[in-house]
Amino acid sequence: MEWRVPGFSRENRTVLHTVLALILSLIFFISGEGLSGPVANVVTTIFYFPFHQVQAALTRLGQTAHDNEMLRTRMAELSIQLQFYNETIEENRRLRALLGFLPPPGFRLLPTEIIGVYGSGMPNTALINLGERHAVRVNQAVITRNGVAGRIARVLKDYSIVYLLTEPRCRVAVRIQRSREQGIIRYSLRRGMYLDNVPRGDDIVVGDTVITSGVGGIFPEGLVVGEIVNVVSPEREFFFNITVQPAVNFNGLDELYVLVPEG
Secondary structure (H helix, E strand, C coil), X not given: CCCCCCCCCHHHHHHHHHHHHHHHHHHHHHHCCCCCCXXXXXXXXXXXXXXXXXXXXXXXXXXXXXXXXXXXXXXXXXXXHXXXXXXXXXXXXXXXXXXXXXXXXXXXXXXXXXXXXXCCCCCCEEEECCCHHHCCCCCCEEECCCCEEEEEEEECCCCEEEEECCCCCCCEEEEECCCCCEEEEEEECCCEEEEECCECCCXXXXXXXXXXXXXXXXXXCCCEEEEEEEXXXXXXXXXXXXXXXXXXXXXXXXXXXEEEECC
């Protein structure tokens, strides 16, 4: 037999029970006096404990988010430090390589900082941070540890413009290191770098090293310019078509040195 209050439906009874429970909870928290027995257990279990669990879960979630943010920040810091260390190692390697990098007799090396490299398709001009007050002069040779890079084209007080070998106006008198045959290094966008003015019949083979001849007075003798990668002997022509792979990677310049005469 079920006890019913007239005029109260099942939904009304549910609302009434909820209101009574809330009133008991409010009395419990406002009075500050402890309740004992079944009532206290019921109130704590139904109302306080679930909210306490939710609050604890939110607290843990917030702490986890904070820890994750700290970890991401730390990972970013370590990544930047790793990049710095890698660059330091690479610079150390370059400096060790330079220990055996000696200028030609009568010259000293003037290390420069590259401000910018310019050109359409292939870099052909560079701006360096040394100028007239650093003893830099027009037509001085510019090199890397791998070989000839170009020559000084224009000098300002604190800056200079370098014509790289990929600039058509920068030509170099050279010779084949093995056979001593001579010619002129030129560059064009269509042909790339090539060795000009070498007559057919001369002793030229793929793999020969091309070095400066010293003719013209700009580039000292014996500097590496590149390596011959293709030789064609056209019919009815007097000269070879010779393609040269430059010793310097002009798309990856990271250091330039001006050859300054001693004294």
